[in-house]
Amino acid sequence: xxxxxALLAVLFCLSAAAGATxxxxxxxxxxxxxxxxxxxxxxxxxNHMHVLIRQRDETVRKGIxxxxxxxxxCIECHASLRDNSVIGRAxxxxxxxxxxxxxxxxxxxxxSGKRKSVLVQGK
Amino acid sequence: xxxxxxxxxxxxxxxxxLAAVAIAPGMLLFEAAHGKSDAVSSKVRWGMLIxxxxxxxxxxxxxAACNKENGLSGGTSPxxxxxxxxxxxxxxxxxxTLSLPMMCQHCEHPPCVDVCxxxxxxKRADGIVLVDRHxxxxxxxxxxxxxxxxxxxxxEPLHDxxxxxxxxxxxxxxxxxxxxxxDRGQQPACVEACPNKAILFGNLNDPDSEIAKKIRTVxxxxxxxxxxxxxxxxxxxx
Numbered sequence: 001x002x003x004x005x006a007l008l009a010v011l012f013c014l015s016a017a018a019g020a021t022x023x024x025x026x027x028x029x030x031x032x033x034x035x036x037x038x039x040x041x042x043x044x045x046x047n048h049m050h051v052l053i054r055q056r057d058e059t060v061r062k063g064i065x066x067x068x069x070x071x072x073x074c075i076e077c078h079a080s081l082r083d084n085s086v087i088g089r090a091x092x093x094x095x096x097x098x099x100x101x102x103x104x105x106x107x108x109x110x111x112s113g114k115r116k117s118v119l120v121q122g123k
Numbered sequence: 124x125x126x127x128x129x130x131x132x133x134x135x136x137x138x139x140x141l142a143a144v145a146i147a148p149g150m151l152l153f154e155a156a157h158g159k160s161d162a163v164s165s166k167v168r169w170g171m172l173i174x175x176x177x178x179x180x181x182x183x184x185x186x187a188a189c190n191k192e193n194g195l196s197g198g199t200s201p202x203x204x205x206x207x208x209x210x211x212x213x214x215x216x217x218x219x220t221l222s223l224p225m226m227c228q229h230c231e232h233p234p235c236v237d238v239c240x241x242x243x244x245x246k247r248a249d250g251i252v253l254v255d256r257h258x259x260x261x262x263x264x265x266x267x268x269x270x271x272x273x274x275x276x277x278x279e280p281l282h283d284x285x286x287x288x289x290x291x292x293x294x295x296x297x298x299x300x301x302x303x304x305x306d307r308g309q310q311p312a313c314v315e316a317c318p319n320k321a322i323l324f325g326n327l328n329d330p331d332s333e334i335a336k337k338i339r340t341v342x343x344x345x346x347x348x349x350x351x352x353x354x355x356x357x358x359x360x361x
Contacts, residue, residue, distance in 0.1 A: 062162035063302070109280070119283060
């Protein structure tokens with residue numbers, strides 16, 4: 001019985017240690033203004049790509065531009081307050097996490113990664 | 124017997140009334156929720172009528188406005204994007220000269236859409252011919268198919284595009300009639316920029332619109348009408 005307890009204790013320690021390492025390795029993101037998102041953050045982490053693909057087709061093909069989800073609005077809130085961008089640095093909101101997950105994003109080969117209000121002022 | 128009939132009539136009346144009361148708010152809510160997010164419809168066909176008599180020789184304001192709106196460099200080399208060009212024409216026998224803007228003619232039967240192997244080139248329900256760059260593979264068949272030489276290919280990587288007008292290397296692009304502006308209820312940039320109001324923009328399908336009235340009353344032509352493409356851009360005085 002005591003052997004079983006010891007085993008459980010060791011397992012518990014290991015899992016706790018694993019949890020701690022995970023937190024250490026997780027990307028540190030510059031979330032910009034942040035604040036209230038269109039959905040719960042955990043849901044967004046899992047589903048933002050599906051939402052964006054659906055929104056992109058509806059906007060380009062059908063001209064529906066007033067939906068709840070919009071890449072432009074993502075950038076408006078989440079661009080860094082330092083360089084007004086979601087890409088370009090290791091802790092940038094989009095790039096930081098995608099680098100950690102090793103998923104290439106090609107959104108920003110056509111779309112601007114900068115906050116619209118800044119681009120408009122800069123012109 | 125008559126008693127039964129009266130009851131039946133009463134029952135039908137009340138149930139119809141109840142049904143109407145139950146359905147009406149739902150319909151209203153649906154309208155409110157979907158009023159603005161409706162997809163564009165084929166009841167509208169956007170078009171332009173360009174009055175060449177009012178188009179000044181040497182004036183380039185529409186092209187400059189197009190370049191600014193869409194973030195184009197304004198260069199005219201073969202590898203630069205040009206969505207709109209000013210064309211100077213001269214009739215060699217009479218010596219008459221004309222100056223007119225030339226861009227995507229937004230055909231009803233667009234050859235670029237016919238040849239596109241991926242479905243990237245498409246015509247929106249309201250008649251605007253566009254490239255869906257998410258699907259464009261940069262093969263440039265559409266550029267070869269277009270009789271108006273309206274499309275350009277992006278050769279170099281781009282940065283800091285207008286957030287409303289995403290553009291990128293390896294895809295084909297052309298005049299979009301400023302589709303984000305149209306969806307906001309504004310006029311295309313070239314129409315607003317013309318100092319002589321030579322470009323009239325509107326809905327060709329609405330018989331009461333200014334453009335439809337003018338097309339009914341003045342002589343206008345489509346460029347290369349012989350191809351039967353039924354362009355949305357028409358010229359007056361060509």
